[in-house]
Amino acid sequence: MSTLVTERPRTAQNLISQTRQVSFWAEHAAPIGLVVLVIVFSILSPSFLTFGNIRAMLIAAAILVILAVAQAFVITTGGIDLSISATMTVGAVGFGIAWQAGLGFVASAIIAILSAMVIGVINGLLIAKGRVTDFIVTLGTLSVATGLALIISDGKPISVNSPELLRLTSGSIGIFGYPIILAAIVGVIAWFVMFRTRFGLHVQAVGGSEESAVANGVSAVTVRIAVYLISAGLAGLAALLLVARVGAAEPAINTAFLLNAIAAVVLGGVSLTGGKAKIVGPIIGALLLTALTNGLTLLGVSQFYQPLAVGLVVVLAALLTRYQKK
Amino acid sequence: MTDTMTQSVDSSTDPDVLLSATNIKKSFGGVHALKGASLTLRRGEITALIGDNGAGKSTMVRCLSGIHPPDSGTITLDGEVVSFGTPKEAQKSGIETVQQNLALVEELAVWQNFFLGRELTQGFGPFRTLNRKLMKATAQELITDLAVNVPPVTSKVRRLSGGQRQALAIARAAGWGGKIVIMDEPTAALGVQETAKVEQTIRTLRDAGVSVLLISHNFDQVMRLSDHVWVFRAGLAVAGRRTAETSGEELVALITGAKEA
């Protein structure tokens, strides 16, 4: 999980002695939490670990995985993108409008991603060039994007009967539906970009210490604009999955996605202060949150309790991060 | 030799002078950190810059290394007027700097800091990836020359001691083959052995033809190493001396203002 280079060869003994330290649990909160949840739910509900349910869970997790990866880039720079789910809504509506105009799947998909990236450009420019606080800017664009989606669509869902989208939701390889495969591809590319390219290193450097990064010739402005563009672009991609799942482009406010995306990143062990990059962690965090919601539903727990459960898990994770190794 | 102003004005035509900063002004809000300071660096020499805390030494360093451009004044390098908008531009002109704050990113590993902003890559186009192996090996080699307790290049800077951090920052600046290396208090946190190593590094750089600008509060070190000394007081260069022609007492008097240049 610690994707930066740390001590590689770990003997089993070493591992066992590590489990006696709080920091071990803190570093691996997400995978441990996921395993615990899976064990608990599979005991409580026999249908939890069935082929069908796992497949459904993975499909349901896809959007959140993509959003968590997107958010991870922003949070690694020490920023935050509160507009991410509203941006996804803009992407969905963009797709719907283009599809309605008869542009076909590919063109509509490109328009979805581009219209989402418009929000990303605004975020990036205001934060990196305008030097306005990320929190304020993305809170503003959250509202702007939500309003735009409502205005453009006239507040009505646009139903989309695209065979391509249908294939996207229903197709699968074994237990893995196409949505989670798409999310996995996003995850692999994101990991590669973050840990194997100059850009990724610069993202971490700007998050760690902007002043030092700049003194060494890194352009913090470029990096910041880029992460908000990545975030918005991935939100646009997630919008395709959203439209595919709903069967329509809805101008609905998806606040739960915003909170869960941030929660997944925090669960994944990424510090909100920036500089500490993780990609696998947030992905596991997203899987954990999806498993939690799914398990509670299977157990017949009322929908009302789900945000409560998610909130508890996140606060617990945030508490645990205090014990992470520095 | 004693008149600072005429010397720095003449310097633009002097072929021995590699870099000259003339009449540099820099304010931060109401704080006038530099009020028209000047200095010159000669080819292949170690030039010291001394002065009390807050005299403006580090501000001058940051102007020369492109971190913040001066409000006014000119910098000439090799006889040509230059202006650095970013640190990258200063690096491209061959100016390497050890900032007083070391400019390290604590969350990154030693080798990542070493190559930050100038990473070695392999492949081409969008498929270019970091050449981690080469960067680690190179960083290890260059730091080993400098540090007494060599940290592993894969450890995070956060885990390094103050002296190890300083060694890393110095190795980084010295390793890039610039024609000017600026060091802002490079031995401030170092032990006896490490200080000796750094001083040796500075001499080695000079012997290789590099001009070094050394900021230091240690008079013995300045007398030992430098060829020329500039004294800053309250944002101005108040005196310039050949080291051979001055003494520790005179420098102290110049710094405090007990003696006017």
Ligand SMILES: Nc1ncnc2c1ncn2[C@@H]1O[C@H](COP(=O)(O)OP(=O)(O)OP(=O)(O)O)[C@@H](O)[C@H]1O
């Ligand atoms: N970024 C900044 N913002 C505001 N004031 C600054 C800034 N940088 C420097 N100053 C001010 O400029 C003056 C000169 O500071 P500088 O760091 O150049 O001093 P110095 O000679 O390097 O001192 P020292 O020996 O303590 O390192 C000080 O009064 C300092 O407070």
Ligand SMILES: [Mg+2]
């Ligand atoms: Mg200083």
